[in-house]
Amino acid sequence: MPTVFAYAETRGGELRRVALEAVTAARTLADALGGDVEAMLVGAPGIAQYAEQLGAYGADVVVTVEDVAFARYNPEATAAVAAERIGSKGDRAAIFSASAQGRDLAPRVAAKLRVPLAADVTAFELQGDAIIVTHPTYTGKVIATASLTANPAVLSIRPKSITPVEHARSPRVESIAPVGDPSASRVVVQEVIEGNTAALDLGEAPVIVSGGRGLKAPENFAMVEELAAAFGNAAVGATRAVTDEGWRPHTDQIGQTGRLVSPDLYVAVGISGAIQHLAGMRTSKTIVAINKDREAPIFKIADYGIVGDAFEIVPALTAAVREVRKGG
Amino acid sequence: MKIAVCIKRAPDMEQRFKIAADGASVDATGLKFDISDFDAYAVEKALKITEAQGSGEVVVLSLGPDIVQETLRKALSLGATRAVQLKTDSVPFDSFAIAEALAAALRDGGYDLILFGKIALDSSNGAVGAMTAELLGTPYVTAVSQLDIADGTATARRELEGAAEIVAFPLPAVVSIDEGPWRPRLASLKGIMGAKRKPLEVKPAELAQPRYTVQTMQLPAERTGGRIIGEGADAVPELVRLLQTEAKVL
């Protein structure tokens, strides 16, 4: 029976939403092939606790690889154990997320298996012996469909392009050993510089409130943070103009050279809408723009635009959102 | 120190794209091409390293048809020492096929450091660097925004989601370059003149049959945006109403 592998991404010992997306994608493909889903959890001891949850989303088998050396994402050892498992089981396909971790991991695994990667896929379909994928290219300005005929077929799925769906099963859980010594990585982490870890991750937040140079000074981001807090499920992003000034950390930058995001709602405050910024957020479901310049390019792609001074509009919006959320 | 930089020719992304008559590629007519963004950052970083060391060599490689010689000459005009074209009629979409061809050309080159862009802006695969490193069996670090070399060891900052890591690794190594604090320089007239005399070697690319091929290309549906609902704080109630009833996000 053909098996579809899904890498169930975790971070800091927590299962990530993209893991459920990967398992859901693998389930869809396995059903089309008449096969099984095998999900892999890699982490510090205790990570196996998520096996049941992966079963709820369609994993028939959950393979767990537990070692203290996996407490942080460990590229070399993770790629080694994933490729070894996919290769030795003769899996038909392997699904990763195109998250930051997956963008690092998936091409390593594909190369070990000597196959190409269908990267950053937003949709896929089985057609005979090929998998036809949709892949945004040219910074999202051109959408390609491509045919992947390699075996195994390795895909990375753009976060949030698939909605996790439950397919309850009680998975068989199998614990396996790492390949080689997982602490023997040639690349040694010397220091970790945490960004705003307390906040929701930009890749996963349903709502993003982003600020641009129009906010004029770093302390004015308090206004943006208050709006984000009013939504309750929002993360704060920024433009390069802002991260270059050092008003916000580089890790908050959205755009061609920053994070690619597609939240349900993107609120752009004091952002002009440069092409490099749009490249990172144009696939958001709903876009709101607040800008004092009626001609700002951001209004061309905004579903709802308000022309005017952010210092007047944002506090009013924050109050109104609070009111709605209190009432609901 | 001997540094290789793999550079791809790509159109400037600010332009308007049209789909070619074959329905599976971008119409190149009238488009301006250059070194793909992150690859230009990689060239700049390589030049900075050899300049700081006062010695060394920066070799630029590009796989593609003869037109990529333009891209290679551009890198030579910026200061690269020599160039290699891996000649093929067209550039495949298959990241592994490209990585194999690049790895074959790099393997016995004696490079201490091999730089890639974190992603090529046209194909947007973000895969060739990692794959080449796997094929060469060297350490690899993705999306690096700071890179320092001292005594055969490299230190780099790589951006993860919501955090950054400082990592150390031995050379030879492969690194993919994210945007960093360094900005690509402009070519000087002297650089442009000098580039004409620098060596540009042409070798056939050792490309396998691609197993990942483009079937169609399309422009995305235009966002049906462009709707200004009002001015100033007075428009807030209407915005909230639309977010609740139309967009259903509140």
Ligand SMILES: Cc1cc2nc3c(=O)[nH]c(=O)nc-3n(C[C@H](O)[C@H](O)[C@H](O)COP(=O)(O)OP(=O)(O)OC[C@H]3O[C@@H](n4cnc5c(N)ncnc54)[C@H](O)[C@@H]3O)c2cc1C
């Ligand atoms: C190679 C390259 C890569 C790049 N990558 C990125 C990237 O990844 N992400 C990114 O964001 N940028 C990127 N950029 C930079 C990009 O081109 C723009 O310079 C940047 O996005 C502009 O940021 P901004 O909108 O905050 O600032 P500005 O363009 O200066 O816009 C500020 C806006 O605020 C408005 N404003 C001012 N005051 C107020 C007020 N009181 N109320 C309301 N509105 C107000 C103004 O009307 C204006 O529209 C890149 C550039 C290059 C060349």
Ligand SMILES: Nc1ncnc2c1ncn2[C@@H]1O[C@H](COP(=O)(O)O)[C@@H](O)[C@H]1O
């Ligand atoms: N045809 C090519 N010639 C030279 N380098 C390339 C080529 N294609 C990709 N690369 C390198 O690989 C990186 C990643 O490309 P990609 O995986 O296609 O996004 C690019 O930024 C380049 O450094």
